[in-house]
Structure formats: structure tokens, C-alpha cells
Amino acid sequence: MNGEPIRKIVIVGGGTAGWMAAAAIAKILGEFPGLSIQLVESDAIGTVGVGEATIPQILSFHKLLEIDENEFVRETHATYKLGIEFVDWLRPGHSYVHPFGTYGLDMLGIEFHHFWLRGQEAGETVPLDPYSIGAAAGRAGKFFWPQLNNPRSPLSKLAYAFQFDARLYAAFLRRRAEAHGVIRLEGKVIQVHQDGETGFVESVELEDGSRIEGELFIDCSGFRSLLLGQALQVPFEDWSKWLPCDRAVAVPCTLGGDRQPLTRSTARPAGWQWRIPLQHRIGNGHVYSSAHMEQDKATDLLLANLDGEPLAEPNHLRFTAGHRAQFWEKNVVALGLAGGFLEPLESTAIHLVQSSIARFMAFFPTTAFGEQERLRFNRDTRREYVDIRDFLVLHYKSTERDDSEFWRYCRNLPPPDGLAEKMAIFEGSGRVVREHDEFFTEPSWLAVMAGQGITPKGYHPVAGMLDEAETKKRLEHIRQVIAQAVSQMPTQEDFLQQQGSAIPVGERASA
Incomplete structure (x- = not known):
């Protein structure tokens, strides 16, 4: 083996990112002989705690941790999420849903939306939402489990995520992590000690003078980026040109x-x-x-x-859109805000932490800290940030709004090259291009490009094989099947009660 196994892991910072990392690492590596996982956090330092919405990939993370869904929903006061509704983004008074899952039914070997575009050309005026079980159920306040074993049901195309209290989620994961041996240390880090020759972090010093030594450090210190940014001086790549929002009030x-x-x-x-x-x-x-x-x-x-x-x-x-030039430098890996920030427009913050954890565990080093693995981790993580950045910019760039200086700036901003190409291809032919198995799928790009008013000049030639009457007939049938399925679904309130995951009404006011 090239290097010895790492046995001393120190996580600096708690919150959602820190306890996600602690719970996952302890679950995967917890049985490793002699392993020590310590998490340092201070009750005196507040957490951002506003990232409460997620995307369906969280289900994979929960499966890894063997989390019971009903228990999680109840403990974090969670609700279900079928997508994001965007109101007034195209123009005041307009709204659309970016749903999880897919649209309609693929026909003749091509994607459904080409037939929808064919229908639009033939005079159909129905937007995309009624062709999505997620959008239709979301607007109706309904929820039920996806029926993946019944491909003929519209519910087979349903996907979901959660909305939850971020602080309760961190506490929920903390209990699981500590049950797997993670040790929490209370204290504020005031100094980072590094090896004089290599620059590797050797320990962090707390206000009481104690030093916490480690071989691997996970920086979850939020915007402060105590280890990666301050100690290792990894520079920050600023994307505020494309994403000018730099403040939030919650x-x-x-x-x-x-x-x-x-x-x-x-x-x-x-x-x-x-x-x-x-x-x-x-x-x-x-x-x-x-x-x-x-x-x-x-x-x-x-x-x-x-x-x-x-x-x-x-x-x-206060924040700046962008990320550190490296997410893994020497023996420090940054997760969450310590590594970068993208506004929560598409609820990707928690996913970025979880995907980085999964990626890092795949490249988990020895004490030799292999250079090639570090380079690949940084390249893949940066690419994920770029993909999400471009998707966010799309919301701002493609709009009819010119009612304020802000929106005029966004409309006139030259988009990143990758986004410009995607928009041009969709506008020209209705085709949705997805790069290198990127995070957002074709239905997601379709939802936002169509919702933000990009009208394609054409569609796949195969869609023209159906005459107008047959196209309209099939489109109407798909809408009817989805509407019927939604009518039979319980409301989210009833579903939570049925599953035993609803919190008592008396707890709602005091929670």
C-alpha cells in the first residue's frame, strides 16, 4: 500500500455540512480498526441554517445511511417536494414549475417534448406543466409514493425530495454519527497549525489552548473557510459577474x-x-x-x-457566488460553504455537500495523499459547480423582464459559453443537450428553457410523422391520464397522517 491508512479525521465545523460528513464517514469507515473521527464546533458560532429545500438525490444519501424515511420526516418536521414553482420570472403574472421526474410519454423513439412543440405549432396552447405528474400533483397539493414497479402508471414517472428544518436535520444526523463513534468537541478554533515544510495541517487550536491533532481535516467552517481559505490560502474564483446576487435576508x-x-x-x-x-x-x-x-x-x-x-x-x-480554486488541497477537503457558494435557486446546496462526500469517499486517500486522486476530485467537483452555475444563469438570462436595472443587467449579460450553446441549440431545433452526464437532466433543462420563454423554431423531424389531429389527440390523452392520477392521490397533509410522520398539531406552534 502506498502510505498508511488514515486513522485520525478531524471535521472543523458542524451544521448541516459537518454532520452530513460525520454521519457518512462514520457509516462507511466506522469499523476501520483504530479510526478516530472528531468534530469540532462551537455553540457560540451560528450556522447559516437556511438551506431547507433539497432535490431527489438526497434519497441516495439517506439510503446509504439506512435512514427510515418516516422517522426522518417526523424528526425534521419535513414536507415532501415535487419541484420548484417559479413565479414572475418570465414576466409578472406568469408562473411555471420545474418538476422532478419527466414529461409525458416518449413516442416513435424520440423525446415527448418534440410532440408538444409540434402541438404548439398546430395551435395547442397548453403549457408543459399538465404533462408532468410532479407539476400537476404539486400544484394540486397532492402526494403519493412513486410507483416504479408499474411503468404504465403516471406515478412511475414521479420523483420527490424534501423540505425540512436544517437545524433539526443537523441534530438528526448528529445523533446517528455519535452512535457510530463520532466524538463532538465543543470549542472555537483560534489557530491552525501547519507543518513547516509541507504546509499540511497538523492540528487546530481551541480557545482553551487545547490542540486537536489529525491526519485528515474536513473544513465545514462555512463562509469563513478557516482551513482551506485562511490557513492554506486557496484563492476564490468569483462568479458574481454572472450571478450578481450577493445578499440574503431570511x-x-x-x-x-x-x-x-x-x-x-x-x-x-x-x-x-x-x-x-x-x-x-x-x-x-x-x-x-x-x-x-x-x-x-x-x-x-x-x-x-x-x-x-x-x-x-x-x-x-453576505456571500459571493463562486468557489475555491481547489476543494481538496494537501490534507484538507472543504465541504459546503467552505468550498464554494451558489445561491439556493435550485436547492442544490445540500446536494453539493453530499455529492462531494460521495466523490471524496471514492478517492479516500492514505497518508500518502495521492496527487492524481486529488486532481481528479478537484476537476470533477469544479465541473459540477460550473454545470449548476450555468443552469442558474439561465433563469436570469432568459426573461422578458426589463422593469428594473437588475433585470436589464441580467438580460444583457453574455452567458457562459456552455450555456450559450445549449440555448442556441434548443432555440434552433428544440433539442436539449446534456453534457458529460451532468447533474441536471434533459427534463430539467426543458422545464426552465421553456418556462423562461425560449421558443424553439423547430422540433425533431420524426414528430412530424404524426398528423396534427393525431398529435392533439395523444397530447390530450396524456393530460387526461395525468389529471386522473392526480385526482386519486391524497393531499400531502393526509399522506403525512397516513404514514405516521406528521407532527402533532400542538407541536407546530412551539417547534
Whole structure:
């Protein structure tokens, strides 16, 4: 073996990222002889704690940890999520859903949406949403398990994720991690000690003078990036040219409004507002550009658009879109905000942590810290950030809005090359291009490009093999089958009660 097995792992920072890492590493490596996993966090340092919406990939992470779904939903006060509704993004008064799962039914060997485009050319005016079981059920407030063993059912095309209280999720994972031997140490890191020759981190020093030594360090210290950014001086790649929002104000409120299993993003004059309905409260936030709106105005706008009474004082956040030039440098790996930040427009923050954990475990080093594995980890992680960045920029770039300086800036911004090519191909022929098995699938790109008003000039020639009447007939049948399936699904409230994962009504006000 090239190098000795690593036996001393130190995670700096708790929160969602730290405890996800602790729980996963302990689950995978927990039986390794002599292994020590320590997590250092301070109760005096707050966490961001606003990333409460997820995407379906979280199910794989939970499967790895053997998490019981009903227990998780109950303990984290979670609700289900079938997609994201985008309100006023194309223009005021317009909305569409980016659903999980797929659209319609592929026919004649090509993707369904080409037949939808053929129908649009023939005079059909029905948007994409009614052709998605996720979008239709989400708008109707319905939920049920996907029926993967019944391919003839629209429910076979359903996919889902969760919306949950991030702090409760961290506590939930902490209990699992500690049960697998992870040791939590309370304290604030005040100094990082490095080897004078190699620069490798040897230990972190706490306020009480104690030193926590390790062979591998996981930096989950949030925006501070104590190890990767401050100690190892890894530079930050700034993407604010493409993603100009650099501030957020967040506040939870009491329950009110609809209870759809959807995250909602509403465009505002200088950014957008999120709405995440949980079982016990609603999470809200306003992401905005400080160059186009002042903090007080952004806060007032958020507070004026809540569905319930505020439950806390507004929490103000500052950030810059982008990432560190390397995510793994020497013996330090950064997860979450310590490595990079992309605004939560598509709920990718938690996924980026979990995918990095999975990628790092695949390349888990020995004390030799192989260079090739480190380079590959950094290259693959950066590529994932770039793919998500381009998808986020699409929302801002493709819009009819010109009612504020912010939106005019976004409309006129030259997109990254990869995004420009995707948009041009879709506009020219209706084809959706997916690179290198990238994170967002063809249905996701379709949902946002169509939802944001990109109208293709053509479609796959095979779609023209059906005459107009037959095309319209099939489209109507697909809509009817989906609508019928949705009508038979229980509401999300009833489903939670049936599964025993609903929290008691009396706990909602005090949770």
C-alpha cells in the first residue's frame, strides 16, 4: 500500500455540512480498526441554517445511511417536494414549475417534448406543466409514493425530495454519527497549525489552548473557510459577474397560505424570494443584489410578502457566488460553504455537500495523499459547480423582464459559453443537450428553457410523422391520464397522517 491508512479525521465545523460528513464517514469507515473521527464546533458560532429545500438525490444519501424515511420526516418536521414553482420570472403574472421526474410519454423513439412543440405549432396552447405528474400533483397539493414497479402508471414517472428544518436535520444526523463513534468537541478554533515544510495541517487550536491533532481535516467552517481559505490560502474564483446576487435576508413565519409540496421562488425587482413550507413553519428569504437594492428595502419587501407572522428577527447574510480554486488541497477537503457558494435557486446546496462526500469517499486517500486522486476530485467537483452555475444563469438570462436595472443587467449579460450553446441549440431545433452526464437532466433543462420563454423554431423531424389531429389527440390523452392520477392521490397533509410522520398539531406552534 502506498502510505498508511488514515486513522485520525478531524471535521472543523458542524451544521448541516459537518454532520452530513460525520454521519457518512462514520457509516462507511466506522469499523476501520483504530479510526478516530472528531468534530469540532462551537455553540457560540451560528450556522447559516437556511438551506431547507433539497432535490431527489438526497434519497441516495439517506439510503446509504439506512435512514427510515418516516422517522426522518417526523424528526425534521419535513414536507415532501415535487419541484420548484417559479413565479414572475418570465414576466409578472406568469408562473411555471420545474418538476422532478419527466414529461409525458416518449413516442416513435424520440423525446415527448418534440410532440408538444409540434402541438404548439398546430395551435395547442397548453403549457408543459399538465404533462408532468410532479407539476400537476404539486400544484394540486397532492402526494403519493412513486410507483416504479408499474411503468404504465403516471406515478412511475414521479420523483420527490424534501423540505425540512436544517437545524433539526443537523441534530438528526448528529445523533446517528455519535452512535457510530463520532466524538463532538465543543470549542472555537483560534489557530491552525501547519507543518513547516509541507504546509499540511497538523492540528487546530481551541480557545482553551487545547490542540486537536489529525491526519485528515474536513473544513465545514462555512463562509469563513478557516482551513482551506485562511490557513492554506486557496484563492476564490468569483462568479458574481454572472450571478450578481450577493445578499440574503431570511426569516421564518407561522403557517399560512397553501401547503403545496413545492418550493416557491418569486422574482423581485433585484433578486428573488424563496418560500419553503414545512410542517411547523414556513421558511422565507429574499436573495438580492446589493448593487441594486439596499438592505432595509430588501428586508421590508420580504416582511411585506410573508404568509404568516414572523417567528424571529431577520437574519442577514453576505456571500459571493463562486468557489475555491481547489476543494481538496494537501490534507484538507472543504465541504459546503467552505468550498464554494451558489445561491439556493435550485436547492442544490445540500446536494453539493453530499455529492462531494460521495466523490471524496471514492478517492479516500492514505497518508500518502495521492496527487492524481486529488486532481481528479478537484476537476470533477469544479465541473459540477460550473454545470449548476450555468443552469442558474439561465433563469436570469432568459426573461422578458426589463422593469428594473437588475433585470436589464441580467438580460444583457453574455452567458457562459456552455450555456450559450445549449440555448442556441434548443432555440434552433428544440433539442436539449446534456453534457458529460451532468447533474441536471434533459427534463430539467426543458422545464426552465421553456418556462423562461425560449421558443424553439423547430422540433425533431420524426414528430412530424404524426398528423396534427393525431398529435392533439395523444397530447390530450396524456393530460387526461395525468389529471386522473392526480385526482386519486391524497393531499400531502393526509399522506403525512397516513404514514405516521406528521407532527402533532400542538407541536407546530412551539417547534
